[in-house]
Amino acid sequence: QSVLTQPPSASGTPGQRVTMSCSGTTSNIGGNTVMWYQQVPRTAPRLLIHSDNQRPSGIPDRFSGSRSGTSASLAIGGLESDDEAEYFCATWDDSLKAWVFGGGTKLTVV
Amino acid sequence: QVQLQESGPGLVQPSQTLTLTCSVSGVSVDDSLYYWSWIRQFPGKGLEWIGYIYDSGNTYYNPSFSRRVSMSKDTSKNQFSLKLASVTVADTAIYFCATGDSNWFDPWGQGTVVAVSS
Numbered sequence: 001q002s003v004l005t006q007p008p009s010a011s012g013t014p015g016q017r018v019t020m021s022c023s024g025t026t027s028n029i030g031g032n033t034v035m036w037y038q039q040v041p042r043t044a045p046r047l048l049i050h051s052d053n054q055r056p057s058g059i060p061d062r063f064s065g066s067r068s069g070t071s072a073s074l075a076i077g078g079l080e081s082d083d084e085a086e087y088f089c090a091t092w093d094d095s096l097k098a099w100v101f102g103g104g105t106k107l108t109v110v
Numbered sequence: 111q112v113q114l115q116e117s118g119p120g121l122v123q124p125s126q127t128l129t130l131t132c133s134v135s136g137v138s139v140d141d142s143l144y145y146w147s148w149i150r151q152f153p154g155k156g157l158e159w160i161g162y163i164y165d166s167g168n169t170y171y172n173p174s175f176s177r178r179v180s181m182s183k184d185t186s187k188n189q190f191s192l193k194l195a196s197v198t199v200a201d202t203a204i205y206f207c208a209t210g211d212s213n214w215f216d217p218w219g220q221g222t223v224v225a226v227s228s
Contacts (some may be wrong), residue, residue: 002156002157033213035213035214035215037215043220044206044208044217044218044219044220044221045157045206045215045218046216046217046218047210047214047215047216047217050213050214050216051213051214056214056216086155088157090157090159090215096172096173096174097173098159098172098173098174099159099172099215100159101156101157101158101159103155103156104155104156104157
């Protein structure tokens, strides 16, 4: 059971905009910034977003993040077939005193 | 370009100590800007942060691992290591090493599969 809650699946068609959520509590998302990772099967996770909405160098601006209250969201615009992957959110938890992750959302591009 | 590569035994017996090493290229493990982490991914895909080592050897471990975990650095080999004691079947996972500053993990190594079984 992951500390952060993500819907298990999401889907979209090429060119569409998709949004996925990450829900937490006041101990984690409510007081700390959120990261988002993309994991293609059989590869390591890749950082997409840090500090709620900051993209590392090389990440297209089709990816955007936001945080409000105890929830965070990742949006992917102009969906491409290569975006088909698992997406994880993560943040610091003040009660557990550890970095914690969501269970992941599997994005299917149909 | 920073790159990381994990190495270690693919199979460990229950109650034994798991030792993994992460070889780093592109930056020194002594660079005080970087935190060197271990993260594992269970067969059901869930991720768990184990801890990190930073600066001159300071460590911070996930409290859920109690006293089972220790990390160290070998600057002469530009590597850092994880030791996890008293392993059980529940420790079966893909183990990743990763770096970053204090607020993110990037990049990650490709991961190494560890199975705990007799």
